[in-house]
Amino acid sequence: MVAPVTFPKTERAEICARDTTLETLLTTPEGRRILTCIQCGTCAGTCPYGEHMDYPPRRLINLLRRGRIEEAFRSDSLLRCVACYACMAKCPRGIRLSDVLLPLVKEQTLARRPEIPAELQRALQNTLRYGNPMGESSRKRANWVTSAGTPVPILAERQKPVDVLWFVECYTSYYPRGIDGSRATARLFHALGIDFAILGNEEKCAGDCGQLTWESGLFETLTDYNLEIFRKYKFNRIVTGDPHAHNAFHVRYPMYGFHYPVLHTHQLLAEHLDALKPKLVRPLRRMVTYHDSCCLGRRAGCFDEPRRLLQAIPGVKLVEMVHHRINSICCGGGGGGMWLDTWFKSKGMERLSERRVREAMATGADVLAVSCPYEIFRFEDALKTLGYDHKMVVRDVSELLAEALGD
């Protein structure tokens, strides 16, 4: 028996200091790791867009070590980084590329461009103005609750401490397919008797596109705002169904004094699996393949929980894609990729969601299970584009669990 692969859990709050810049980086502990780079090219080799980059991480490190990093800013290479953590997870020297160096270079790349791709710019502006990238009204954020089918308490109205603060996030608050997932989560929380509440209209995007923006205005504004709201209430832990919010709370917020335990919804549900299992009475009779989201899988090391949940559903047969767990392939939505599809296409780059869906189809599964709201849209879109939408559906793990709950 072989021990499962584990990657060292990054100590929280110790990724690097928030004021680290490319000028100071090499004097930090992470910088000393960067100095040990052996130029093996694993980063570029594993990067889903590696063949489209003039300056993959390996070359960035060389430029940085020789004091010539500015050369990289003239290239748009880093705009093609989808923050999928593949390079970081496989780096034999343990260099935290996606956590530190790549966002710093990306920030400078963006700052020096005459114009930012329109779709991305709009998403960033919307997030700043409305607290969500879609530009929906912040006063309508909790509207979905009325259609939830089960009571979803809102902290401001509740006025007493709660165990779980459920951070719903944007797509899952506004878009119909996202709301499907939220309803499912609410049903599961109820079925398990979890003491939870949401922030309602007070919630704003956690800002994991901070991957894009590092310490620049937008991310700090969102961090400051959300931290202020958290301080108003008493709760034990934060649970979110969005791996990007999980990532922001897990990796970035600690630099700003955030100290709450954070779980992804599927981690919380897996904790309650013994109680949940007897309630999963309706067999689904589906062949399911699970896509590991980058932030939840590679970055947070959560590979087993979603699989255990899926296997608990009667009738579900779980099959694996060629690339799975640590070696999963990004849906292409991270690091701003969600709003760069048009730009990627203009550069002749394949859509990663389509590559992923082809792999999923090859397993013979008819359900592609996911754990990230971005993936619902990206994969459903890719299935349509490729003409597979009658053969496969995309479902959040929570949706499948709720479906198996019965009545």
Add this chain to the structure above:
Amino acid sequence: MQPTPHDPVRIGCYVCHCGTNIAGLVDVADVARFAGSLPGVVLARHYKYMCSDPGQELIVRDILEHRLNRVVVAACTPLLHEPTFRKALTRAGLNPFFLQVVNLREHDAWVHSDAAAATQKARELVHAAVLRVVHHRPLEIRQVPVHRDVLVVGGGIAGIHAALTLANGGLKVYLVEKEATLGGHMARFDKTFPTLDCAACVLTPKMAAVGAHPNITLWTWSEVVKVEGTVGNYRVTVRRKPRYVIEDRCTGCQECVDACVYREPRFPDEFNLGLGRRKPIYLPFPQAVPPVVLIDPATCIELKTGRCKKTCVEACGDRRAIDFHMQEELREITVGAIIMATGFRIFDARRTPYYGYGVFPNVYNALEVERLINAAGPTGGELILRDGRKPRSVAIVHCVGSRDEHTNPWCSRVCCLYSLKLAHLIHERTGAEVYNFYIDIRTPGKGMEEFYQRIQEEGLHLIRGKVADVYPDPNDGPNGRLIVQAEDTLMNEVVKIPVDLVVLAVGLEPHPDAENLRRLFNLSCSAEGWFLERHPKLAPVNTFTDGIFLAGCCQGPKDIPDSVAQAGAAAAEAYALISRGHIELEPNTAHIFDDCSGCKSCLPLCPYSAITYDEDRRKAVINEALCKGCGTCVAACPSGSIAQHLFEDEAIFSELEGLLSAR
């Protein structure tokens, strides 16, 4: 000129600079000045290298001229130079135990950065030594005889070479091997770099020599389970697992194997790493030593159910070598020295999941490929894919489980060279295009770079980039090719090369039994789990346990020439110990005062059974020849009637007084 207890104490105190090792931080002149002011100190000096000949002569001259009867040397660790300075005292006619060494280097200068505080610490350490040395008494070094037999643990090339060297020198050697045959990893290799000579051709004569040597007792299918005693006199218990075949009666004819009720071999064959098949009764490989078959109880019908026709017994006939009732045996032996040659294991490539080992059938590790290209291997030397086709293109992935924080951070040293060797052999046997993906090509050692150049000239593809991903070519059907994806770092481009077969150049890691063995033999391990040598440069085959030596890959990754060289060195060290005939022991034994009340509480505590009870005098008695100076009885004696040489109460209390005097 031996001083008596009533002589006035005359101490000489010497502070060593150790070049700049000590003097670079500690104010040695100040420490010497301070020492000179202490009671009983007649003279105090500081000198550049006390361990040098002039330094030692200084001590000898001072003892004679100034009638010194105690010496304190403040220098490096006593592990290094205590014997040197004791000899200086002896040369001057003084008992060597009137010396106290202060460790100003490892305990002070090397571990601090504040000069003033380090100097103060040096003063306190010297003060302690000066107060202690006053209580030293003349003692005699004890000699105990050394048992002349040697145990070698592990029957790979290192253990074989060490055992043969010692046995050829006339010593009796026990060679204990866990597997059923000698040979270890080397027996599985096809050809060896850099000369491309056949591994079996050079190894099997040595294996046969071990089997036939009158001075070697070979116990295969056996494991050490208990080790007691110390250098010169180790008592070792060996478990001989039942092979269900009596070694002395088996002739190795294998008629039993032919006669087995299983017509075809159908169980995974360990020697061929499961690539071939064997029967429940089998010889591990044709040149196995000893040439004795064994029965696998997990697959033999008779051993599982007791209801077999036992055609093997019939075939064995009058030789009557098969014994289904064989039990394991424990054998106890006494040896003077032990050589550890327990080897390594190859990295389990499933721990690097993105190379697809254990998932995609045509991904092999390098050792499996050694078997597949070996004429005596499961395919008769043909390198074929799992479906029987010949590969037309092959990728060799270097550094699998080496130089990687997530698996093993060290360079395994042999993989570059064996990968180049495999590239040559694969190309030679199949004509396939071979792609070697490497981070750096490391070819140190005699003839190795020349070998690299020779292989390069054959025209294989060397791509500088660590492989990032291996996956089935989505454009091929099932049993299609595999895509090997990496950045060609010298060309600044990502390459995706379709190949039929992938060879993973797996690294070397400590044997899974190493932790167990470490405890059993009381050894130290490095953080990675390799057995730790006493000194990386000057005592590379010694361990921190006297009389136990290291050979081969149990100490770290090595190629065959280095393993053999180290095995020779280990054998020489063991030989030196044995041929001296005795070892000298520190006179740190315990002794009992006359006020012993005879309570007997110390008797059961002594781990060496060195204490007996004198019924007439009603007192405990310590046998100094057996006492190892562990101090257990000293601490346990309720009336404080046991003391230990070199650790007398008054010496220790005075030492503490000196340490604390400035506080």
